[in-house]
Amino acid sequence: TPSLYVVATPLGNLHDISPRAVAVLGAVAAIAAEDTRHSQRLLDACGLRTRLMALHEHNEQAAAGQVIRLLEEGDSVALISDAGTPAVSDPGARAVARVREAGFPVIAVPGPCAAVAALSISGFGEHGFRFVGFLPPKSAARRAALDALRDDADALIFYEAPHRIAECVVDLAAVFGPQRRVLIARELTKLHEQSVVLALGEAPGWLDADPNRLRGEFVLVVEGAPPASGLGAEAERVLALLLAELP
Ligand code: SAM
DSSP: OOOEEEEOBOSSOGGGSOHHHHHHHHHSSEEEESSHHHHHHHHHHHTOOOEEEEOOTTTHHHHHHHHHHHHHTTOOEEEEOSSBOTTSSSTTHHHHHHHHHTTOOEEEEOOOOHHHHHHHTTSOOTTOEEEEEEOOSSHHHHHHHHHTTTTOOSEEEEEEOGGGHHHHHHHHHHHHOTTSEEEEEESTTSTTOEEEEEEGGGHHHHHHTOGGGGOSOEEEEEOOOOOOOSSOHHHHHHHHHHHHHOO
């Protein structure tokens, strides 16, 4: 049956493409890609000649219509994004929903995902996690969004752009407190891959210490809130004041 295959592609290291992904990308009639020039390089590297068509946030509805027409003609289609898993902080979710509504199977060909890769090396994911993705770009809105997550016991996963990473960790420390730990992962699977776990209070200083640490693509994973003591906010406040007086 004609189907839409949602195919994960590498985050950087081309060897991370799965044999099944290569087989599917080679077998479908067309590949809907976020940036066709970018994805052409991946196809070239895999020795594939499948036709690419653009599906990005500005043409997603129209492109979804084209995908459905191909499916109706009996052809299968693959969906990829520039890196990682499509439809996760990437275009594709609306197209997937439209294809399902049109009654065609949607099949995952899983593989790299920056969020899951970072979670897997954080040590914070044992009891659950929440994928937040990109935060608002302005600090006030960002702090408000973080405030709503402050007491969440789940590990929190954020994507952030390099030019905002420094201000983002300052806001994370302000909202979650300097003791909460964070994983900073940059350039996963790439040549300059680096990851570190430290207290949020130390994160701005760590980033400042070397300009290279501000470069590349970032995932942040913040450990979940410690379990509440059950005392209530006022009792917690008084306890904190009393504890501060202890020798
Ligand atoms: N759909 C993709 C996924 O889930 O893997 C993510 C697409 S999103 C537009 C791009 C963001 O993913 C980047 O800004 C960065 O936060 C993260 N990212 C992608 N590749 C990465 C890498 N190699 N190392 C660290 N973060 C990465």
